[in-house]
Amino acid sequence: MIRILLADDEAMIRAGVRAILASDPSxxxxxxxxxxxxxVDLAIGHRPDVALLDIRMPRLDGLGAAAELRRVAPDTAVVMLTTFGEDDYIAKALDVGASGFLLKSGDPRELIAGIHAVAGGAAYLSPTVAQRVIAQLSGGRMAKGARARDRIERLTEREREVxxxxxxxxxxxxxxxxxxIVEGTVKAYVSAILxxxxxxxxxxxxxxxxxxxxxx
Structure with a gap:
Protein backbone atom coordinates (compact mmCIF):
# COMPACT_ATOMS: atom_id res chain seq x y z
CA MET A 1 0.00 0.00 0.00
CA ILE A 2 1.33 3.44 -0.98
CA ARG A 3 0.51 6.00 1.70
CA ILE A 4 -0.17 9.53 0.44
CA LEU A 5 -0.36 12.99 1.96
CA LEU A 6 -2.58 15.30 -0.10
CA ALA A 7 -2.16 19.06 0.28
CA ASP A 8 -4.24 21.69 -1.52
CA ASP A 9 -5.98 24.78 -0.16
CA GLU A 10 -9.12 24.06 -2.21
CA ALA A 11 -11.37 21.41 -0.65
CA MET A 12 -13.06 20.66 -3.97
CA ILE A 13 -9.70 19.94 -5.60
CA ARG A 14 -8.72 17.65 -2.74
CA ALA A 15 -12.01 15.78 -3.08
CA GLY A 16 -11.46 15.29 -6.80
CA VAL A 17 -7.89 14.10 -6.41
CA ARG A 18 -8.91 11.81 -3.55
CA ALA A 19 -11.59 10.25 -5.77
CA ILE A 20 -9.07 9.59 -8.53
CA LEU A 21 -6.62 8.00 -6.11
CA ALA A 22 -9.41 5.87 -4.59
CA SER A 23 -9.82 4.15 -7.96
CA ASP A 24 -6.52 2.37 -7.31
CA PRO A 25 -6.76 -0.03 -4.34
CA SER A 26 -2.99 0.13 -3.80
CA VAL A 40 4.84 19.51 6.75
CA ASP A 41 3.45 18.89 10.23
CA LEU A 42 1.27 16.02 9.01
CA ALA A 43 4.17 14.48 7.09
CA ILE A 44 6.25 14.40 10.26
CA GLY A 45 3.43 12.61 12.07
CA HIS A 46 2.27 10.21 9.34
CA ARG A 47 5.49 9.60 7.40
CA PRO A 48 3.71 9.07 4.06
CA ASP A 49 5.44 7.46 1.11
CA VAL A 50 4.41 10.31 -1.19
CA ALA A 51 3.41 13.93 -0.55
CA LEU A 52 1.21 15.37 -3.31
CA LEU A 53 1.50 19.15 -3.01
CA ASP A 54 -0.18 22.05 -4.75
CA ILE A 55 2.30 24.82 -5.55
CA ARG A 56 0.19 27.81 -4.48
CA MET A 57 -0.97 27.44 -0.88
CA PRO A 58 -1.23 29.84 2.08
CA ARG A 59 1.20 30.09 5.02
CA LEU A 60 3.81 28.01 3.19
CA ASP A 61 3.57 27.32 -0.54
CA GLY A 62 4.21 23.95 -2.12
CA LEU A 63 7.78 24.79 -3.10
CA GLY A 64 8.59 25.83 0.46
CA ALA A 65 6.87 22.75 1.83
CA ALA A 66 8.83 20.51 -0.55
CA ALA A 67 12.11 22.03 0.61
CA GLU A 68 11.10 21.57 4.25
CA LEU A 69 10.02 17.97 3.67
CA ARG A 70 13.41 17.19 2.19
CA ARG A 71 14.88 18.17 5.55
CA VAL A 72 12.37 16.71 8.04
CA ALA A 73 10.97 13.74 6.07
CA PRO A 74 13.62 12.75 3.50
CA ASP A 75 12.01 9.36 2.83
CA THR A 76 8.80 11.02 1.60
CA ALA A 77 8.84 11.53 -2.16
CA VAL A 78 7.31 14.82 -3.32
CA VAL A 79 5.06 15.29 -6.34
CA MET A 80 3.98 18.79 -7.31
CA LEU A 81 0.41 19.04 -8.62
CA THR A 82 -0.53 22.40 -10.10
CA THR A 83 -2.46 24.30 -12.73
CA PHE A 84 0.69 26.22 -13.57
CA GLY A 85 3.04 24.87 -16.21
CA GLU A 86 5.44 27.80 -16.49
CA ASP A 87 9.10 26.89 -16.80
CA ASP A 88 10.11 28.78 -13.67
CA TYR A 89 7.76 26.69 -11.53
CA ILE A 90 9.12 23.50 -13.07
CA ALA A 91 12.73 24.54 -12.47
CA LYS A 92 12.03 25.59 -8.88
CA ALA A 93 10.14 22.37 -8.11
CA LEU A 94 13.02 20.24 -9.36
CA ASP A 95 15.55 22.39 -7.55
CA VAL A 96 13.88 21.89 -4.15
CA GLY A 97 13.91 18.13 -4.59
CA ALA A 98 10.53 17.22 -6.08
CA SER A 99 10.53 13.81 -7.77
CA GLY A 100 7.46 14.49 -9.88
CA PHE A 101 5.58 17.36 -11.49
CA LEU A 102 2.00 16.95 -12.73
CA LEU A 103 -0.53 19.38 -14.14
CA LYS A 104 -4.10 19.35 -12.82
CA SER A 105 -5.29 19.59 -16.39
CA GLY A 106 -3.60 16.28 -17.24
CA ASP A 107 -5.06 12.82 -17.64
CA PRO A 108 -6.08 11.27 -14.28
CA ARG A 109 -4.09 8.20 -15.29
CA GLU A 110 -0.95 10.35 -15.22
CA LEU A 111 -1.63 11.10 -11.54
CA ILE A 112 -1.79 7.43 -10.62
CA ALA A 113 1.21 6.56 -12.78
CA GLY A 114 3.21 9.41 -11.23
CA ILE A 115 2.42 8.30 -7.68
CA HIS A 116 3.51 4.74 -8.42
CA ALA A 117 6.67 5.93 -10.16
CA VAL A 118 7.97 8.16 -7.38
CA ALA A 119 6.95 5.68 -4.68
CA GLY A 120 9.09 3.12 -6.50
CA GLY A 121 12.09 5.44 -6.43
CA ALA A 122 11.77 6.79 -9.96
CA ALA A 123 11.00 10.29 -11.19
CA TYR A 124 7.91 11.32 -13.14
CA LEU A 125 7.11 14.35 -15.24
CA SER A 126 3.81 14.73 -17.06
CA PRO A 127 4.29 14.61 -20.86
CA THR A 128 3.66 18.37 -21.14
CA VAL A 129 6.28 19.13 -18.52
CA ALA A 130 8.73 16.63 -20.00
CA GLN A 131 8.47 18.41 -23.35
CA ARG A 132 9.33 21.72 -21.69
CA VAL A 133 12.33 20.25 -19.91
CA ILE A 134 13.62 18.61 -23.09
CA ALA A 135 13.16 21.86 -25.00
CA GLN A 136 15.24 23.67 -22.39
CA LEU A 137 17.92 21.00 -22.57
CA SER A 138 18.08 21.34 -26.35
CA GLY A 139 19.37 24.91 -26.09
CA GLY A 140 23.16 25.00 -25.86
CA ARG A 141 23.27 21.22 -25.94
CA MET A 142 26.93 20.92 -26.99
CA ALA A 143 28.23 23.01 -24.09
CA LYS A 144 25.92 21.31 -21.61
CA GLY A 145 26.91 17.92 -22.97
CA ALA A 146 30.59 18.65 -22.46
CA ARG A 147 30.02 19.75 -18.88
CA ALA A 148 27.83 16.72 -18.18
CA ARG A 149 30.42 14.33 -19.61
CA ASP A 150 33.05 15.90 -17.37
CA ARG A 151 30.80 15.37 -14.36
CA ILE A 152 30.11 11.71 -15.04
CA GLU A 153 33.87 11.06 -15.26
CA ARG A 154 33.70 11.11 -11.45
CA LEU A 155 31.60 7.93 -11.58
CA THR A 156 32.73 4.34 -11.86
CA GLU A 157 31.70 2.38 -14.95
CA ARG A 158 29.02 0.59 -12.90
CA GLU A 159 27.69 3.87 -11.55
CA ARG A 160 27.47 5.27 -15.08
CA GLU A 161 25.46 2.23 -16.08
CA VAL A 162 23.05 2.84 -13.19
CA ILE A 181 21.50 -7.24 -8.51
CA VAL A 182 19.49 -6.68 -5.33
CA GLU A 183 17.46 -3.50 -4.88
CA GLY A 184 19.49 -2.46 -1.82
CA THR A 185 22.62 -2.37 -3.95
CA VAL A 186 20.84 -0.13 -6.47
CA LYS A 187 19.86 2.27 -3.69
CA ALA A 188 23.49 2.44 -2.59
CA TYR A 189 24.61 3.14 -6.16
CA VAL A 190 21.99 5.88 -6.60
CA SER A 191 22.96 7.52 -3.32
CA ALA A 192 26.63 7.50 -4.33
CA ILE A 193 25.79 8.90 -7.77
CA LEU A 194 23.81 11.81 -6.33
Missing amino acids: LEVVAEAGDGRQA LGLVGAGMSNAEIAREMH TRLGVRNRVQAAIIAYEAGLVA
Whole structure:
Protein backbone atom coordinates (compact mmCIF):
# COMPACT_ATOMS: atom_id res chain seq x y z
CA MET A 1 0.00 0.00 0.00
CA ILE A 2 1.33 3.44 -0.98
CA ARG A 3 0.51 6.00 1.70
CA ILE A 4 -0.17 9.53 0.44
CA LEU A 5 -0.36 12.99 1.96
CA LEU A 6 -2.58 15.30 -0.10
CA ALA A 7 -2.16 19.06 0.28
CA ASP A 8 -4.24 21.69 -1.52
CA ASP A 9 -5.98 24.78 -0.16
CA GLU A 10 -9.12 24.06 -2.21
CA ALA A 11 -11.37 21.41 -0.65
CA MET A 12 -13.06 20.66 -3.97
CA ILE A 13 -9.70 19.94 -5.60
CA ARG A 14 -8.72 17.65 -2.74
CA ALA A 15 -12.01 15.78 -3.08
CA GLY A 16 -11.46 15.29 -6.80
CA VAL A 17 -7.89 14.10 -6.41
CA ARG A 18 -8.91 11.81 -3.55
CA ALA A 19 -11.59 10.25 -5.77
CA ILE A 20 -9.07 9.59 -8.53
CA LEU A 21 -6.62 8.00 -6.11
CA ALA A 22 -9.41 5.87 -4.59
CA SER A 23 -9.82 4.15 -7.96
CA ASP A 24 -6.52 2.37 -7.31
CA PRO A 25 -6.76 -0.03 -4.34
CA SER A 26 -2.99 0.13 -3.80
CA LEU A 27 -3.16 3.85 -2.93
CA GLU A 28 -4.31 5.30 0.39
CA VAL A 29 -4.67 8.96 1.38
CA VAL A 30 -3.58 8.97 5.03
CA ALA A 31 -3.70 12.74 5.63
CA GLU A 32 -4.95 15.95 4.03
CA ALA A 33 -3.73 19.51 4.48
CA GLY A 34 -5.07 22.88 3.43
CA ASP A 35 -1.73 24.71 3.51
CA GLY A 36 1.95 23.98 3.26
CA ARG A 37 2.76 24.36 6.94
CA GLN A 38 0.07 21.87 7.91
CA ALA A 39 1.36 19.52 5.22
CA VAL A 40 4.84 19.51 6.75
CA ASP A 41 3.45 18.89 10.23
CA LEU A 42 1.27 16.02 9.01
CA ALA A 43 4.17 14.48 7.09
CA ILE A 44 6.25 14.40 10.26
CA GLY A 45 3.43 12.61 12.07
CA HIS A 46 2.27 10.21 9.34
CA ARG A 47 5.49 9.60 7.40
CA PRO A 48 3.71 9.07 4.06
CA ASP A 49 5.44 7.46 1.11
CA VAL A 50 4.41 10.31 -1.19
CA ALA A 51 3.41 13.93 -0.55
CA LEU A 52 1.21 15.37 -3.31
CA LEU A 53 1.50 19.15 -3.01
CA ASP A 54 -0.18 22.05 -4.75
CA ILE A 55 2.30 24.82 -5.55
CA ARG A 56 0.19 27.81 -4.48
CA MET A 57 -0.97 27.44 -0.88
CA PRO A 58 -1.23 29.84 2.08
CA ARG A 59 1.20 30.09 5.02
CA LEU A 60 3.81 28.01 3.19
CA ASP A 61 3.57 27.32 -0.54
CA GLY A 62 4.21 23.95 -2.12
CA LEU A 63 7.78 24.79 -3.10
CA GLY A 64 8.59 25.83 0.46
CA ALA A 65 6.87 22.75 1.83
CA ALA A 66 8.83 20.51 -0.55
CA ALA A 67 12.11 22.03 0.61
CA GLU A 68 11.10 21.57 4.25
CA LEU A 69 10.02 17.97 3.67
CA ARG A 70 13.41 17.19 2.19
CA ARG A 71 14.88 18.17 5.55
CA VAL A 72 12.37 16.71 8.04
CA ALA A 73 10.97 13.74 6.07
CA PRO A 74 13.62 12.75 3.50
CA ASP A 75 12.01 9.36 2.83
CA THR A 76 8.80 11.02 1.60
CA ALA A 77 8.84 11.53 -2.16
CA VAL A 78 7.31 14.82 -3.32
CA VAL A 79 5.06 15.29 -6.34
CA MET A 80 3.98 18.79 -7.31
CA LEU A 81 0.41 19.04 -8.62
CA THR A 82 -0.53 22.40 -10.10
CA THR A 83 -2.46 24.30 -12.73
CA PHE A 84 0.69 26.22 -13.57
CA GLY A 85 3.04 24.87 -16.21
CA GLU A 86 5.44 27.80 -16.49
CA ASP A 87 9.10 26.89 -16.80
CA ASP A 88 10.11 28.78 -13.67
CA TYR A 89 7.76 26.69 -11.53
CA ILE A 90 9.12 23.50 -13.07
CA ALA A 91 12.73 24.54 -12.47
CA LYS A 92 12.03 25.59 -8.88
CA ALA A 93 10.14 22.37 -8.11
CA LEU A 94 13.02 20.24 -9.36
CA ASP A 95 15.55 22.39 -7.55
CA VAL A 96 13.88 21.89 -4.15
CA GLY A 97 13.91 18.13 -4.59
CA ALA A 98 10.53 17.22 -6.08
CA SER A 99 10.53 13.81 -7.77
CA GLY A 100 7.46 14.49 -9.88
CA PHE A 101 5.58 17.36 -11.49
CA LEU A 102 2.00 16.95 -12.73
CA LEU A 103 -0.53 19.38 -14.14
CA LYS A 104 -4.10 19.35 -12.82
CA SER A 105 -5.29 19.59 -16.39
CA GLY A 106 -3.60 16.28 -17.24
CA ASP A 107 -5.06 12.82 -17.64
CA PRO A 108 -6.08 11.27 -14.28
CA ARG A 109 -4.09 8.20 -15.29
CA GLU A 110 -0.95 10.35 -15.22
CA LEU A 111 -1.63 11.10 -11.54
CA ILE A 112 -1.79 7.43 -10.62
CA ALA A 113 1.21 6.56 -12.78
CA GLY A 114 3.21 9.41 -11.23
CA ILE A 115 2.42 8.30 -7.68
CA HIS A 116 3.51 4.74 -8.42
CA ALA A 117 6.67 5.93 -10.16
CA VAL A 118 7.97 8.16 -7.38
CA ALA A 119 6.95 5.68 -4.68
CA GLY A 120 9.09 3.12 -6.50
CA GLY A 121 12.09 5.44 -6.43
CA ALA A 122 11.77 6.79 -9.96
CA ALA A 123 11.00 10.29 -11.19
CA TYR A 124 7.91 11.32 -13.14
CA LEU A 125 7.11 14.35 -15.24
CA SER A 126 3.81 14.73 -17.06
CA PRO A 127 4.29 14.61 -20.86
CA THR A 128 3.66 18.37 -21.14
CA VAL A 129 6.28 19.13 -18.52
CA ALA A 130 8.73 16.63 -20.00
CA GLN A 131 8.47 18.41 -23.35
CA ARG A 132 9.33 21.72 -21.69
CA VAL A 133 12.33 20.25 -19.91
CA ILE A 134 13.62 18.61 -23.09
CA ALA A 135 13.16 21.86 -25.00
CA GLN A 136 15.24 23.67 -22.39
CA LEU A 137 17.92 21.00 -22.57
CA SER A 138 18.08 21.34 -26.35
CA GLY A 139 19.37 24.91 -26.09
CA GLY A 140 23.16 25.00 -25.86
CA ARG A 141 23.27 21.22 -25.94
CA MET A 142 26.93 20.92 -26.99
CA ALA A 143 28.23 23.01 -24.09
CA LYS A 144 25.92 21.31 -21.61
CA GLY A 145 26.91 17.92 -22.97
CA ALA A 146 30.59 18.65 -22.46
CA ARG A 147 30.02 19.75 -18.88
CA ALA A 148 27.83 16.72 -18.18
CA ARG A 149 30.42 14.33 -19.61
CA ASP A 150 33.05 15.90 -17.37
CA ARG A 151 30.80 15.37 -14.36
CA ILE A 152 30.11 11.71 -15.04
CA GLU A 153 33.87 11.06 -15.26
CA ARG A 154 33.70 11.11 -11.45
CA LEU A 155 31.60 7.93 -11.58
CA THR A 156 32.73 4.34 -11.86
CA GLU A 157 31.70 2.38 -14.95
CA ARG A 158 29.02 0.59 -12.90
CA GLU A 159 27.69 3.87 -11.55
CA ARG A 160 27.47 5.27 -15.08
CA GLU A 161 25.46 2.23 -16.08
CA VAL A 162 23.05 2.84 -13.19
CA LEU A 163 22.85 6.54 -14.05
CA GLY A 164 21.86 5.69 -17.61
CA LEU A 165 19.00 3.54 -16.33
CA VAL A 166 17.94 6.29 -13.92
CA GLY A 167 17.94 8.63 -16.90
CA ALA A 168 15.72 6.17 -18.76
CA GLY A 169 13.14 6.58 -15.98
CA MET A 170 13.59 3.19 -14.33
CA SER A 171 12.75 2.62 -10.67
CA ASN A 172 15.20 0.96 -8.29
CA ALA A 173 13.36 -2.34 -8.63
CA GLU A 174 13.49 -2.18 -12.44
CA ILE A 175 17.19 -1.34 -12.38
CA ALA A 176 17.84 -4.25 -10.03
CA ARG A 177 16.11 -6.65 -12.43
CA GLU A 178 17.93 -5.18 -15.43
CA MET A 179 21.35 -5.47 -13.79
CA HIS A 180 20.65 -8.72 -11.91
CA ILE A 181 21.50 -7.24 -8.51
CA VAL A 182 19.49 -6.68 -5.33
CA GLU A 183 17.46 -3.50 -4.88
CA GLY A 184 19.49 -2.46 -1.82
CA THR A 185 22.62 -2.37 -3.95
CA VAL A 186 20.84 -0.13 -6.47
CA LYS A 187 19.86 2.27 -3.69
CA ALA A 188 23.49 2.44 -2.59
CA TYR A 189 24.61 3.14 -6.16
CA VAL A 190 21.99 5.88 -6.60
CA SER A 191 22.96 7.52 -3.32
CA ALA A 192 26.63 7.50 -4.33
CA ILE A 193 25.79 8.90 -7.77
CA LEU A 194 23.81 11.81 -6.33
CA THR A 195 26.68 12.62 -3.96
CA ARG A 196 29.39 12.40 -6.63
CA LEU A 197 27.41 14.52 -9.09
CA GLY A 198 26.43 17.04 -6.41
CA VAL A 199 22.70 16.86 -7.24
CA ARG A 200 19.69 16.63 -4.97
CA ASN A 201 17.46 14.08 -6.65
CA ARG A 202 16.97 11.59 -9.45
CA VAL A 203 15.43 14.14 -11.79
CA GLN A 204 18.57 16.26 -11.75
CA ALA A 205 20.70 13.14 -12.17
CA ALA A 206 18.53 12.06 -15.11
CA ILE A 207 19.06 15.44 -16.77
CA ILE A 208 22.83 14.99 -16.50
CA ALA A 209 22.47 11.49 -17.96
CA TYR A 210 20.53 12.97 -20.88
CA GLU A 211 23.02 15.79 -21.43
CA ALA A 212 25.97 13.39 -21.26
CA GLY A 213 24.41 11.15 -23.90
CA LEU A 214 23.80 8.15 -21.64
CA VAL A 215 20.15 8.08 -22.76
CA ALA A 216 18.46 9.13 -25.98
